[in-house]
Amino acid sequence: SQTIHQWPATLVQPVGSPLSLECTVEGTSNPNLYWYRQAAGRGLQLLFYSVGIGQISSEVPQNLSASRPQDRQFILSSKKLLLSDSGFYLCAWSSSRALVEQFFGPGTRLTVL
């Protein structure tokens, strides 16, 4: 069965510090991968998605970037965090053969102070 991991689970960072969140998927190959942010208002905002190694699509301009160095690894980064980057970050995957339901990881709660 497929499993998706995210770490760290929680993170408190000062403004201006760098960020690296990692997501890995097990039990499937060539998945589509997604990064979402959920701010205090509960809505889910798609940040990035990837259909393959090195292929990243950005949904909104922001202070963040994403990379996919390996087939089942997806990384969310920032060089300098802003207060507005605080939120709950969720990674998700879906089958590349059928772009339907996405399965989500446990999330990372980021607080920027």
Next chain:
Amino acid sequence: AQKVTQAQTEISVVEKEDVTLDCVYETRDTTYYLFWYKQPPSGELVFLIRRNSFDEQNEISGRYSWNFQKSTSSFNFTITASQVVDSAVYFCALSGTGANSKLTFGKGITLSVRP
């Protein structure tokens, strides 16, 4: 453009009551998918159901049932005999069927089930 509206923001019921969560969507696609996800306090989104636009048959899974009506662009979710463990945020979502389709989520409904 696609849009999902969950007009109810918070619902509070007493255990064993039935509760319906509303979802209305907008899309120009002729074929699409609809979803419901549950987000318990732990934060992880749990996939509940996917419905294809060409299949309007209602579905029941235990205490959960879904009513899809294309004529009103609605995909409502009913929990029968609610339990405290049903307390969560519930999201309705929509996607197209194309190669690069993405999920469009509603803002979610916070359901509180009191003992």
